[in-house]
Amino acid sequence: MKQNLSPWIDQLNRTRDVHLLSDNRETDVAIIGAGIAGISTAYFALTTTPYKVFLIEGDKVAHGATGHNAGQIVSYFERQISDLVKEFGITQTSEAQAAVDSAWDLLEEIYKKVKLRTPFAQFTGYAGCQDLAEVIVHLENNMYARETHINMEPLMVAEESGITEQIPKTYDGLYSIVPQKDILSLLETEDPRYIAALSSRKGVMNSALFCEELLDYLFREYADRFTLFEESHVSDVVLSDSHAKLKIRDKEITAKKVVLCTNGFEKFTITNTNGADINTQFHHLVNGSVGYMAAYLEDHTKSPTAVSYLPAAQKTGDPVMDAIPYFYLTRRTFESEANQLHSLICVGGPEVRMDDTDNYTHEHPYPEEAQSVIDQFLHKTYKHAPTGEITYKYKWHGLMGYTPNGVRCIGPEPINPVLLYNLGCNGIGILPSIYGGKKISQFLNNEQLAPSIFDPKDSRLQ
Secondary structure (H helix, E strand, C coil), X not given: CCCCECHHHHCCCCCCCCCCCCCCEEEEEEEECCCHHHHHHHHHHHHHCCCCEEEECCCCCCCCHHHCCCCEXXXXXXXXXXXXHHHHCHHHHHHHHXXXXXXXXXXXXXXXXXXXXXXXXXXXXEEEECCHHHHHHHHHHHHHHHHHCCCCCCEEEECCCCCHHHCCHHHCCCCEEEXXXXXXXXXXXXXXXXXXXXXXXXXXXXXXXXXXXXXXXXXXHCCCCEEEECCCCCCEEXXXXXXXXXXXXXXXXXXXXXXXXXXXXXXXXXXXXXXXXXXXXXXXXXXXXXXXXXXXXXXXXXXXXXXXXXXXXXXXXXXXXXXXXXXEEEEEEEEECCCEEEEEEEEEEEEEEECCHHHCCCCCCCCHHHHHHHHHHHHHHCCCCCCCCCCCCEEEEEEEEECCCCCCEEEECCCCCCEEEEECCHHHCHHHHHHHHHHHHHXXXXXXXXXXXXXXXXXXXX
């Protein structure tokens, strides 16, 4: 098996030739990064503006984080709602949650308009909690949700747990009490540590396949305004007051606007000739983490699902397991091996922070420790896991980018609005990427938008 074999890349069956930049060109909008953020941004720019769009990718389409993720679709943030309220206030936080929730409708509209065939399953998914502290966190989130009328995540607490009498009366009406066996059934586990479960709208999709199919549509419908360049690494972005110059090898693209839809780690410099420095700010905008995932096939007898297994506040003493923020498991219909339908069980959780992302490549070895941790989780927690040794068809890893405040960065750079961003927090980035693409098109149309928690920060004011 390859060191980094993703099921999403494996399904692509790509036949399109790579188109390189061969001469100097001009365009209205240049989008750097052809993952789901870049292609979503190109889609909305082409469908809602009259502009000419270049999409530029240093590797191949969807071969970065988009092709090396868990493929799970969720609308929550990397941070708790209650924590975001403390930083941004309840109004902007609730508006941001509603904005990300709106991406469900945007995704469905894309499917309907483009007539996409990429499998896309939606269902109610779950997250398991192990202790009172975690339950209180989610009850506080639900309290804010009730106050602002955003979607609430129903919470069920096991009547046998012994914690119901410890839950403050403030949270009455924000949870239900059910037999623990019902919670364990929803979480597909027999692990008695799980005493509560959250439910929410979730989905699964091969985002790399989605990107390729959406790209075909853009080629057909906007051949006069849309161009893709692959294997075209941008080394320098030079900004002036009216345009940007992108240097690619010995060639150059001049664009009126440039949108960065990367994971934040591409090796390029930003030179701003019209004001303060941006380069240093940008390269501290995103922190890196390598996520490790594995998947195996089983008979196609169960419906799709997505479940997160949250750790207890009280640590176990195992430094490896205690360092994992949570485990996540998805099950989806998967066409493989002579067009036979199977269920693909994908599991992730192990992560390694990378302060120097220059050291990461897709050929980065898959560590035995990551597989061992996933094995341990499956055998202890997932009741349908195979007995004995698990034979993984896929093992893969991907470089994930997180902004320091855990919120996606969407919008124009305050120092020079020729530059815009739709990046960061791509650990759970499918819906935020799509919403970000829509919002970028609004900026390109010069719409006046209210301030939001997604707005890039002005480094001159910090």
